[in-house]
Amino acid sequence: MGRRRHSLIPFPGPARNIFARDFSDSSNPPVSRGHQDDAMKTHYGQLTIDEVRDADKDRVVILSVSATEDHGSHMPLDTDTVLGMAVAEGAAKLAPEDILVMPPIPYGFNEHHKDFPGVIWIEPETLISFITDVTKSLAHHGFRRILLLNSHGSNHPVLDLAARKTVIQSEVLCVSCSYWNLISKEINEIRSSPLGGIAHAGEFEASIYMHLHPDLVDLSTAKSQIAHNPGSKFFNLDLAGGGGKAMLMRWWSSVSEDGTMGDPTVATAEKGKLFLDAAVNATVELVREIRALPLLPRVDRH
Numbered sequence: 001m002g003r004r005r006h007s008l009i010p011f012p013g014p015a016r017n018i019f020a021r022d023f024s025d026s027s028n029p030p031v032s033r034g035h036q037d038d039a040m041k042t043h044y045g046q047l048t049i050d051e052v053r054d055a056d057k058d059r060v061v062i063l064s065v066s067a068t069e070d071h072g073s074h075m076p077l078d079t080d081t082v083l084g085m086a087v088a089e090g091a092a093k094l095a096p097e098d099i100l101v102m103p104p105i106p107y108g109f110n111e112h113h114k115d116f117p118g119v120i121w122i123e124p125e126t127l128i129s130f131i132t133d134v135t136k137s138l139a140h141h142g143f144r145r146i147l148l149l150n151s152h153g154s155n156h157p158v159l160d161l162a163a164r165k166t167v168i169q170s171e172v173l174c175v176s177c178s179y180w181n182l183i184s185k186e187i188n189e190i191r192s193s194p195l196g197g198i199a200h201a202g203e204f205e206a207s208i209y210m211h212l213h214p215d216l217v218d219l220s221t222a223k224s225q226i227a228h229n230p231g232s233k234f235f236n237l238d239l240a241g242g243g244g245k246a247m248l249m250r251w252w253s254s255v256s257e258d259g260t261m262g263d264p265t266v267a268t269a270e271k272g273k274l275f276l277d278a279a280v281n282a283t284v285e286l287v288r289e290i291r292a293l294p295l296l297p298r299v300d301r302h
């Protein structure tokens with residue numbers, strides 16, 4: 001047990017992470033390491049117990065959290081999982097020395113979708129507990145930089161809470177983000193649809209899925225359903241529209257006929273590659289920022 005106790009100490013002990021310091025030292029910036037990169041495992045699940053024990057604990061562990069739910073008639077239930085993992089794995093490919101990718105959590109907070117066939121929903125309290133059990137486990141094994149990478153809209157506040165709870169419970173760095181929020185500017189440069197066209201199973205998600213698996217997207221069944229009210233000052237569900245200042249999440253069946261919100265009819269695989277590349281690059285940048293963050297000690301200031 002003694003060896004494991006270090007996970008509770010905010011600063012690294014003298015005998016550990018010799019390798020980590022080499023990689024994260026600012027005088028030695030993370031650059032391609034040639035053949036070593038090719039051999040470096042980036043999937044947490046593929047590590048052996050010895051490799052986990054010896055792993056650089058300052059690598060950022062990415063946990064993708066998604067959903068299994070309706071995405072119109074034109075694309076599959078696993079859309080959020082496939083896209084979230086494409087971002088995580090793409091980032092790990094570019095920066096293998098900085099990233100470990102966890103097996104994903106493919107279910108999310110989406111009970112408001114259950115009027116559509118196939119939806120699997122998780123209570124938000126359950127999801128927070130499940131995620132923080134995973135982060136607690138990672139902290140127990142010594143990892144201290146975690147990124148909760150969200151790919152389903154309504155998970156956003158859940159992951160925010162799970163990340164905050166992890167910081168309090170486990171005293172490690174835990175960051176959450178929804179990947180589209182990292183690239184609003186790029187999305188708006190690439191998109192063809194107007195505001196409201198990129199919300200759920202619309203131009204953005206359909207394009208990326210088409211780029212990854214063209215055989216699983218059938219635009220002949222896709223319908224444009226832009227629910228955005230341009231007259232609204234406060235409501236906005238477009239993923240790249242800057243976010244709504246006020247939030248109302250209705251039953252999804254009240255606002256969409258087939259689950260789509262947005263315009264998938266203008267999706268193309270070419271735009272999908274551009275969206276995905278932007279998300280991957282931004283995630284690598286975020287990971288490097290997380291890796292460079294100082295581990296600050298907690299102080300009793302009574």
Ligand SMILES: [Zn+2]
Nearest residue numbers: 079080201205
């Ligand atoms: Zn989705």
